[in-house]
Amino acid sequence: MMPERGEALRHNWEEKGYVHIRKAVPLFYVLRFEAWRQAESQPLTGSLNHHQYIWDIRSMPRIYSAFADILNTPAIWAEFCSTEATDILGLLSVNTGGSSINIHDGEQNIALEASLADLIIMDQRRLRITGYTDTHWLPLGYIPAQENNHALIRQREQQYLEGHRAPAVLSELGQQLLGRHQWGTEKQ
Numbered sequence: 001m002m003p004e005r006g007e008a009l010r011h012n013w014e015e016k017g018y019v020h021i022r023k024a025v026p027l028f029y030v031l032r033f034e035a036w037r038q039a040e041s042q043p044l045t046g047s048l049n050h051h052q053y054i055w056d057i058r059s060m061p062r063i064y065s066a067f068a069d070i071l072n073t074p075a076i077w078a079e080f081c082s083t084e085a086t087d088i089l090g091l092l093s094v095n096t097g098g099s100s101i102n103i104h105d106g107e108q109n110i111a112l113e114a115s116l117a118d119l120i121i122m123d124q125r126r127l128r129i130t131g132y133t134d135t136h137w138l139p140l141g142y143i144p145a146q147e148n149n150h151a152l153i154r155q156r157e158q159q160y161l162e163g164h165r166a167p168a169v170l171s172e173l174g175q176q177l178l179g180r181h182q183w184g185t186e187k188q
Helices: 003-016 029-040 046-050 052-058 061-071 150-159 172-178
Strands: 017-021 077-078 089-091 099-104 109-115 120-123 128-130 135-138 142-144
Touching: 003 017, 003 052, 003 061, 003 128, 017 109, 046 052, 052 109, 052 135, 052 172, 061 089, 061 120, 061 142, 061 172, 077 172, 089 099, 109 120, 150 172
Parallel strands: none
Antiparallel strands: 017 120, 077 142, 089 120, 089 135, 099 109, 099 128
């Protein structure tokens, strides 16, 4: 990752409370996910939250880099436990016709339009979302890794494995985002 991109993203984040990253994920992954989700027609909870297609998206380098820049640490985990809820929310547009949300910053309403595969990351402490249609978005969250919290790592591992006949195959980045592998000192 180039430092200039990270600095610009961080500046926009601090100034506006959100960032918009165009084409954060190759279209193939988003279309594959959306076709699966429509066929599944169930909320993305429990074991469905750990499907291969979701982990493929979570592990995309552009998504990881954006959240690592915003959280100001390369050592992050994908957020999927209810006890890990964060104030930073990522929404990936999965609607082929595009997606839109309205956010309110206390003074004004801002309408954000996103094309398929665009990622919007918001600071929910500063912004309130309105006009949100959950069928048009895949929510993504990340938290700073807690590599010394072995009980939490075991809990994350259990939730990941729960209800699977065959767990998702995770890349090295995916293993780190789950908490199975420790982080080094450099960003991926």
